[in-house]
Amino acid sequence: MSVLAAEWLKVRSIRSSHLIVGIGLGSVLLAAGLAWMAIGMYEDASPSMRRSARIAELEEVVVIVPQLCLGILGLVSWTSDRVLQTSLTIVPRRWPVLMSKAAVAGGLGLVVGAVTVFGTFFLSRGMLAGRYPVSGFAESWPILVPTSISVAVFAVLGVGLGVIMRSTAGAVAVLVGLVYVIPMIGGNLPEPWSERLGSVMMGALPREIAGASLASSVYGELLSPVAAALVLAAYALLPLLAGAWLLRRRDA
Amino acid sequence: MIELRQLTKRYGDTLAVDELSFRVEPGHVTGFLGPNGAGKSTSMRLVLGLDAPTSGQALVNGGRYADLRRPLHEVGALLDAGAVHPGRSAYNHLMCLALSNDIGARRVAQVLELVGLSGVARKKAGGFSLGMKQRLGIAAALLGDPGVLMFDEPVNGLDPDGVRWIRGLMRGLAEEGRTVLLSSHLMSEMALTADRIVIVGRGRLVADATVAELTAGYPSLEEAYMALTASSVEYGAAR
Numbered sequence: 001m002s003v004l005a006a007e008w009l010k011v012r013s014i015r016s017s018h019l020i021v022g023i024g025l026g027s028v029l030l031a032a033g034l035a036w037m038a039i040g041m042y043e044d045a046s047p048s049m050r051r052s053a054r055i056a057e058l059e060e061v062v063v064i065v066p067q068l069c070l071g072i073l074g075l076v077s078w079t080s081d082r083v084l085q086t087s088l089t090i091v092p093r094r095w096p097v098l099m100s101k102a103a104v105a106g107g108l109g110l111v112v113g114a115v116t117v118f119g120t121f122f123l124s125r126g127m128l129a130g131r132y133p134v135s136g137f138a139e140s141w142p143i144l145v146p147t148s149i150s151v152a153v154f155a156v157l158g159v160g161l162g163v164i165m166r167s168t169a170g171a172v173a174v175l176v177g178l179v180y181v182i183p184m185i186g187g188n189l190p191e192p193w194s195e196r197l198g199s200v201m202m203g204a205l206p207r208e209i210a211g212a213s214l215a216s217s218v219y220g221e222l223l224s225p226v227a228a229a230l231v232l233a234a235y236a237l238l239p240l241l242a243g244a245w246l247l248r249r250r251d252a
Numbered sequence: 253m254i255e256l257r258q259l260t261k262r263y264g265d266t267l268a269v270d271e272l273s274f275r276v277e278p279g280h281v282t283g284f285l286g287p288n289g290a291g292k293s294t295s296m297r298l299v300l301g302l303d304a305p306t307s308g309q310a311l312v313n314g315g316r317y318a319d320l321r322r323p324l325h326e327v328g329a330l331l332d333a334g335a336v337h338p339g340r341s342a343y344n345h346l347m348c349l350a351l352s353n354d355i356g357a358r359r360v361a362q363v364l365e366l367v368g369l370s371g372v373a374r375k376k377a378g379g380f381s382l383g384m385k386q387r388l389g390i391a392a393a394l395l396g397d398p399g400v401l402m403f404d405e406p407v408n409g410l411d412p413d414g415v416r417w418i419r420g421l422m423r424g425l426a427e428e429g430r431t432v433l434l435s436s437h438l439m440s441e442m443a444l445t446a447d448r449i450v451i452v453g454r455g456r457l458v459a460d461a462t463v464a465e466l467t468a469g470y471p472s473l474e475e476a477y478m479a480l481t482a483s484s485v486e487y488g489a490a491r
Contacts, residue, residue: 006352013344014337082337083348086392089300089329091352092318251303 024069074105074158105155113151146206160239187218258308270455283446324396338378382409439474453484
């Protein structure tokens with residue numbers, strides 16, 4: 001517990017963490033801006049076009065912002081710690097340091113994820129209702145919950161990547177690759193590989209967990225809810241465990 | 253007490269520490285001397301379990317450092333005064349370290365007072381001079397009131413006032429019965445501070461004696477050091 005308290009203070013006592021969390025939370029405003037633009041387009045459209053107007057679920061569009069922010073927060077908690085050697089000296093068993101960093105980043109990720117995803121849901125639905133066909137809370141919450149959790153998964157993934165790569169730039173590149181580049185490449189692969197790769201991408205997992213459709217996206221929908229939940233957990237845990245293993249073997 | 257037994261560390265082809273054995277006893281300041289690259293810092297890292305020895309042992313109070321649960325209470329170390337986050341205040345820096353070893357805010361305030369940083373405790377460490385960072389590093393080493401202390405070149409960057417302060421602090425800590433290992437390149441300062449001297453060169457033990465013994469055959473500690481390490485200062489030379 002004492003190591004956890006130390007790592008929590010490390011994050012709290014740095015201004016850049018406040019900035020990163022703030023940008024993540026600010027994604028709600030980004031979604032509001034997108035909704036406002038969509039309303040403007042609706043108002044300018046002809047009655048026939050209005051009847052066929054559709055809009056994507058904004059919380060699933062902008063969640064990439066808190067995902068990346070928390071992923072970066074997680075990885076810099078390792079790569080830019082600055083007192084890491086001192087911490088590893090005064091906590092000779094190294095895994096508590098790693099697990100505490102993962103717990104702090106993951107906990108913050110859960111809070112930021114829930115606030116942004118649910119906040120965006122209610123704000124954007126409130127703005128868009130009456131113009132666009134929007135889903136209600138009862139049918140949406142099974143998607144909103146794993147989408148919120150995916151932010152925490154990114155945070156823990158960031159910690160794992162930070163330990164493994166020991167380089168901020170390298171780990172950021174991997175994070176951006178996972179969120180953006182690989183899904184884009186995957187979407188252009190020939191079938192069945194496009195569908196297969198698209199099904200294990202982070203962006204596909206919340207809807208697969210909820211058993212919802214992903215037909216109009218670059219993602220696939222091959223996984224069962226349980227399999228998708230396991231893949232989501234693996235994104236967080238496999239790099240972390242690999243990092244813990246490396247930490248035991250190499251010099252600090 | 254710190255004890256090195258046949259301690260060896262190899263990084264790839266480089267033999268950084270080569271079957272090094274010596275003991276650092278409590279009650280006096282032991283100076284740790286040697287040319288750059290002689291293995292002083294590596295030896296300290298091995299004692300602190302930051303690197304794993306290739307062979308041999310480094311013991312603190314008879315046990316392995318890595319087995320200590322709350323090591324700040326037994327060993328305090330200053331290896332790198334620059335190891336502070338520039339955006340974190342001196343107080344929070346020490347709190348981050350103290351919390352992990354169950355040390356409270358009152359002790360943090362005490363050590364800040366002791367090293368003379370109370371007035372800038374809430375200032376960001378990024379704005380500190382090297383001398384102030386050295387004081388902050390010494391404060392961190394003293395957090396757990398440990399019986400064993402290791403300082404790697406703590407005098408660097410300190411003003412004359414600070415150098416004199418460190419000398420008094422080191423001697424005072426040793427007089428309280430603590431084990432103090434102090435590395436430095438400032439021979440005249442070392443002659444004033446240390447009672448015993450351990451000299452290493454190319455990872456091997458060159459001398460382990462009292463200051464009085466070393467200076468008996470030479471005009472000064474500096475002359476003794478130069479003579480003893482003359483064959484050890486071939487930087488990067490093939491062994």
